[in-house]
Amino acid sequence: MSPAASGATTTAAVQHRCGSTVGLTAFRSVAHPSRGSTDVLPSRSGVHIGGPEPSTSTQLLLYEAPGCPAGDPQSVPDRLEQATPREPSLSRGNPQVTGCPPVVPKLSPGPGWLRAHADAQGALSGPWFAPPGRWPLHDPGRPGSSITSSRALGRWVPNPFDDLTIGGGALAAAANPFRPGMGRIPPDFGGREDALLRARIVVEQLAAAVAPEFVLYRGVRGVGKTALLAYVRQRARELGLATIHVEADRDDTELARATSVLFRGLEDVAAAAPGLSLAGLATVRSGSRGPELAGRADAERFEGLIGDLAELAGRSSRGVLLTIDEVHEAGDVLLGPLLRAAHAAAQDDRPFGVLLSGLPTAAENLFDEGQTYTERLARVDLGLLDRAGTAEAIRRPFDRVAGASVDVAVLDAVHDASGGYPWFVQLWGEALWDLATDPLHIELPVARAAGARVRVRVDDFYATRWRRVPSGRAQLLVQALAEQGGEAAMGDLLEVVDITHQAASPARRSLLDLGICWAPQRGRLAFSVPGFERWVLATRPAEV
Structure with a gap:
């Protein structure tokens, strides 16, 4: 499929690597801008993404033509006229292309590419000038500079790495505030104001060296329990509190790993207060290199260590916030000694706070048995977001980060499709941002495109759940x-x-x-x- 002679113009169907015959291409001998040599190349080659041949009702003809200074007799429009195919298309059923339109736009000097559309009647619209790098040419000398075809529209689109407007691009991808990863802090806790208020009260009381209420956040996976604990720890550190985080493990039957995490936290508390006395603690002694942990790993030592932490919090007048995630994994093995020690610390008015999270079944045995130390454990159930919560979780990040508004119809569509499940809501927010076509307004067409992307992720998510x-x-x-x-x-x-x-x-x-x-x-x-x-x-x- 090469031209008969140098400088000649010919038209041919392009046989792509997938075997589909796609479009028309004009061939001629040109001085290639990137190589500075004369070579016969297709005006545009590409990688066709599978499927049947695109519709021939609209064909995109691209012509390779280095730009020339204005006024040069060998101007780009002249070259386009020379390159225009005049013989019938070899692609099935396409009429003869008759030539350029009479009006040619003013072109910028310098190397570039011209493109024009030919409709089913053979009339050309265009041409348009594209500066270098805007519409990449694909050839063996420039790996990766490829274009893809859009079957639905029967047209070529450029490589998204070279044209940032592809797939939306109205908002900077790096600024996308949405965080659909499990446990990642979202840009906005829409619909979680009550849960955040309860946590804020705990943090403020600790900052004032007051013993707070203990809180258990319960809910199904993906409703934001882990992210909420991470956010509260972040805000607590900003107020100067010491924070310790434990993730419960059902295999940690002797609480050895949990004890190790707690002890490291105690070391940090002691290091931040030079001269702090360790005398009289239940499980910790002063060693040559700092605090040392005595006793063997078991629930009793774990309970004693929590008491020691609370005691040091009181001696240093610095609040300590302990967060424990996935408490259902360890169950009563961890919760029993934890709550007994925390209850004793509260009775002594130590600035020691505990926030826990777990599945709805967490601590149900302790509550059913009416243990006295559960009296200070408040339960906060995190469910699905209501319509207003979903709307705020989407609307506020767009407004705060980009100054963009989101149509009410889009917010309703997100809630209806996500069911208010926070992880799905974050997926929607991420997709709406990435596919936005207007930097100041998000409308239903963007939501439709976002929905197609989100459905793929959600279906994979469901399939993974089924396999479990x-x-x-x-x-x-x-x-x-x-x-x-x-x-x-x-x-x-x-x-x-x-x-x-x-x-x-x-x-x-x-x-x-x-x-x-x-x-x-x-x-x-x-x-x-x-x-x-x-x-x-x-x-x-x-x-x-």
């Missing part, structure tokens, strides 16, 4: 629950799967422990993530 469901009765319960709309009474589910309550109990417990389901009320079961039931019904995943 144990085979057998647990999968039967999940499928039955999907058929019931995502929430149902256990009695109704047992009728569907035809098993006894005793036989279904281990499967139910595994679904609760894995966070696949939760119990909104006694005797009921529900999926913890909105939309999972629709995915299960639509895909009918096979048993593993």
Whole structure:
């Protein structure tokens, strides 16, 4: 598919690597701007992304033409006229192209590329001049400088690395404030004002060396528990508090790892207050190189170490905030000694605060048993965002970071599609920002494009959740629950799967422990993530 002679112009169908015949290309001998030599090249080669041949109702013709100074008789428009194909297209059914339009825009001097559209009747629109680097040429001498085709529009689009407007680009990607990663602090805790207020009171009391209330945040996975704890620690450090974070581990039955984290925190508290006396502590002694931990790793030492931390907080008049995430993993093994020690510290009015987070099942045994040390443990349940919370979580970051407004219709669409699940809301925010076409206004067309991107991520998320469901009765319960709309009474589910309550109990417990389901009320079961039931019904995943 090469021209017959140097300087000649010919038209041919381009056979791309995928085998599809796509568009027309004009060939002629030119001085290539990047190589400074004469070579016969297609005016534009590209990488066609799969699928059938694009529509031929609109074809994009690109002509390679180095720009010339204004007034030069060998001007770019002249060269375009010479390069215009005049023989019938070899692409199926495309009429003959007849030539350039009479009006040619003024062109800038210097190397560049011209492009023109030919419609089904053969009329050319354009040409337009593109400066160097704006519309990259793809050839073996310039690896990576490729273009792709858009099947829906039957046109060529440039490489997104070379044209930052591709796929939106109205807002700087580096400034995107949305954080859809699990546990990452979002730009705005829309709908979580009550939870934040409770945490702020704890932090302010600690800053005033006052013993605060202990708080347990409970909710299904993905509602922002971990991110909220991280944010509160950040704000506490800004006020000069010492912060310690423990992630509970069900394999840490002797609490050795949790004890190690606590001891490092105690060392930091002691180091920040030179001369602080360690006398009279239960588990810590003064050593040649600083504090030393005595005793063997067990729940008793863990409980004693918490008491020592609280005592040092009082002696140094510096509040200490302890956050513990995933408390359901360790359960009462960790919570029992923790709350006993924290309760004793509160009775002595030590500035020692505790914020915990876990699944809805966290601490249910302690509350059911009516332990006295749970009296100071406030429960805050984090559920799905309501419509107003979703709107604020999207609207405020756009307004604060970019000064952009978001249409009410877009905010409603995000809530309806996400179900108010905070992680999904962050996915939507990220996509809306990346695909924005107007730096000051986000409208429904952007939301439609964002929805296509988000659906891919969400479907992958659902598939991963399904793979975590144990085979057998647990999968039967999940499928039955999907058929019931995502929430149902256990009695109704047992009728569907035809098993006894005793036989279904281990499967139910595994679904609760894995966070696949939760119990909104006694005797009921529900999926913890909105939309999972629709995915299960639509895909009918096979048993593993």
